[in-house]
Structure formats: C-alpha cells, structure tokens
Amino acid sequence: MSTVFLLLLVVLGAVFFIGHRKEKARQRELHAAELEQVKKTAEEDVTSFGEEVAELDVITAGVDLDTGGAQDYKQALDSYDIAKETLEKVDEPTDIRHVTEALEDGRYAAKCVRARVEGKPxxxxxxxxxxxxxxxxxxxxxDWAPAGGQLRPVPVCAADAERVAVGADPMVRKVVTGDGHTRRAYWEAGPAYAEYNRGYFNSYAGSGLLPGVLMGAMMFGGMGGGWDGAYGGDMGDAGGDMGGDMGGGDGGGLFGGDGGDGGGLFDGFGDLF
Structure with a gap:
C-alpha cells in the first residue's frame, strides 16, 4: 500500500513538474512576443521622430542659429541617435523606457529649434x-472623456485640443496588442507597455505638470494596467486608494466609474473606456 502511495506521489510530482515547466515556457514565449510588439511600437516612434529631425534640416537651412539654437539642434540629433542605438540593444522590457525617454527629450529640443527659427518664445x-x-x-x-466615461484632465497638443473643442475625435496613438493584429489605444495595451509609457511620462511625476490621476499611475509603473485589471491585488488596492485621493474620490478608473473590484487606479487605467 505504501509503495503504491509513493508511486502515486512520484507520478503527481512529475506531472506537476512537467506542467510547471510548460507554463514557464509558455510565459517566456508570451513575454517575448509582447516585447517584440512593444519594440515595433517604439521603432515606429523612432521613425516618426527621424522624419521630424529631417524636417529640422530643411527649416534651419540658411539660418544662422545662435548658441542656444545650435545646442537645441544638437540635442535633437543626439536624442534621435540615442533612441536608435538603444532600440537596437533592447532585450528586456525595461530597456524600452530609455528609448521613449530619449524621444521625449528630443521632441522638446526640436520644438525649441522651431520656436527659435520662427522668432517665437x-x-x-x-x-x-x-x-x-x-x-x-x-x-x-x-478635460476629456470617452463615451460614457468621466471627465479627467489630460495634457494635449494644440491640434488635438482643437479637435476635442469642436467635438471631433483626437488622433489617438494605436498600438498592436494580443494576437499581433489588433490595434488599441496605447493606454489600453496592458502591462507590456508600462515601460514604454514610463519613458514618456515618468519624469513629470513630481513636476506638478502632470494631472494627478496620470501622476499616480506613473508612480506605480505606467499606464499599462490592462482592461482585465492586470495589476490587481495589492497594487490594485494601492492604486484604488490613490485613485480615490487624486482622482476625485471615486477610487476608480481614470475615465471609468468605480474601477471594478479592486483594480483601482490601475484596473481603471486599463478601464479607460
């Protein structure tokens, strides 16, 4: 009887071990696929900024830039190079943040160059x-909200501010998720895009320039909460507390209602719509 019991334990242990290894392998494949999707998104952003840098060559042609203008121009070029080089070396999700950090820095420098050329502040x-x-x-x-959502303050460019003011839809950044074909707003794309988001927004968390709800999300690692409450658990509870304190007291999503069952700010950040 004891021998049969031991054999049963061995069989169960083997089944558990094999199942665990298969699950780990599946998770590795999933994470690798997600990383490739985020890298593709970052590559699109780098290409877009490269086009903006090329336009700087045109608008500065024949213009005698002062010291500040020359420094801004160099910063834009350097940021583009850093973003490209960093993207080529990405092998972990956290590496993506450094790509979008460089792009954010470069885009501000490019905007400064344009302002100098046009004689604007x-x-x-x-x-x-x-x-x-x-x-x-x-x-x-x-203040903006999708259909059925609550109004929240969000930082926007002039063109999107105009679109929203006349009742048109803003030009939302769509990214590839899930099956590799579906495109969704980048803030709905789940935790795989958290580092991508952090690179763009995290440096403003303590600046006072980022609206409270967005700042809370950045402090907890990005906007990639996912529709399914991927952050859940303790982080979801903490996000719910901060969502309540900073987002008008409802403890829910950025634009949603009560944030569901414990997803709080993070479930809510994925629960934008």
Whole structure:
C-alpha cells in the first residue's frame, strides 16, 4: 500500500513538474512576443521622430542659429541617435523606457529649434500629448472623456485640443496588442507597455505638470494596467486608494466609474473606456 502511495506521489510530482515547466515556457514565449510588439511600437516612434529631425534640416537651412539654437539642434540629433542605438540593444522590457525617454527629450529640443527659427518664445517643457506622444510636448490640459466615461484632465497638443473643442475625435496613438493584429489605444495595451509609457511620462511625476490621476499611475509603473485589471491585488488596492485621493474620490478608473473590484487606479487605467 505504501509503495503504491509513493508511486502515486512520484507520478503527481512529475506531472506537476512537467506542467510547471510548460507554463514557464509558455510565459517566456508570451513575454517575448509582447516585447517584440512593444519594440515595433517604439521603432515606429523612432521613425516618426527621424522624419521630424529631417524636417529640422530643411527649416534651419540658411539660418544662422545662435548658441542656444545650435545646442537645441544638437540635442535633437543626439536624442534621435540615442533612441536608435538603444532600440537596437533592447532585450528586456525595461530597456524600452530609455528609448521613449530619449524621444521625449528630443521632441522638446526640436520644438525649441522651431520656436527659435520662427522668432517665437521657447515653449514651456510639458508632458507629451496624452493622445499620442508622437505629437510632442503638450501645450495645455483639457478635460476629456470617452463615451460614457468621466471627465479627467489630460495634457494635449494644440491640434488635438482643437479637435476635442469642436467635438471631433483626437488622433489617438494605436498600438498592436494580443494576437499581433489588433490595434488599441496605447493606454489600453496592458502591462507590456508600462515601460514604454514610463519613458514618456515618468519624469513629470513630481513636476506638478502632470494631472494627478496620470501622476499616480506613473508612480506605480505606467499606464499599462490592462482592461482585465492586470495589476490587481495589492497594487490594485494601492492604486484604488490613490485613485480615490487624486482622482476625485471615486477610487476608480481614470475615465471609468468605480474601477471594478479592486483594480483601482490601475484596473481603471486599463478601464479607460
């Protein structure tokens, strides 16, 4: 009887071990696929900024830039090079943050160059446009909500502010998720995009320039909470507390209602709609 019991334990242990290894392998494959999707998104952003840098060559042609202008121009070029080189070396999700950090820095420098060439005041450094960080630094905060959601302040570029003001849809950044074909707003893309988001927004967490709900999300590692409450658990509870304190007292999602069952700010950040 004891021999049969021991054999049963051995069989169960083997089944558990094999199942565990298969699950670990599945998780590795999933994470690798997600990383490739985020890298593709970052590559699109780098390409977009490269086009912006090329335009700087045109608008500065024949222009005698002063010392500040030359420094801004060099910063834009250097940031583009850093973003490209960093992207080529990405092998961990956290590496993506350094790509988008460089892009955010470069886009502000490029905007300064344009202002100098056009004889305008230098722009205040603000967070990127919430709807699409490719749009560069925001110029103001507006109250916005998707259909059925609650109004929240978000930083936006001038073009998107105009669109929203006349009742049009903003130009939202869509990224590939899940099956590799579905495109969703980057803030709905889940935890795989947390580092991508942090690179763009995290430096503004303590600046007072990032609206409270966004700042809370950045402090907990990005906006990639996912619709399914991927952050859940203790972080979801902490996010719920901060969502209540900073987001008007409802403890729910950025634009949603009560944030569901414990997802709090993070479930809510994925629960934007």
């Amino acid at each position: 230098l722009p205040v450094r603000r967070p990127p446009c919430f709807f699409n960080p490719q749009h560069g630094p925001s110029v103001e905060d507006i």
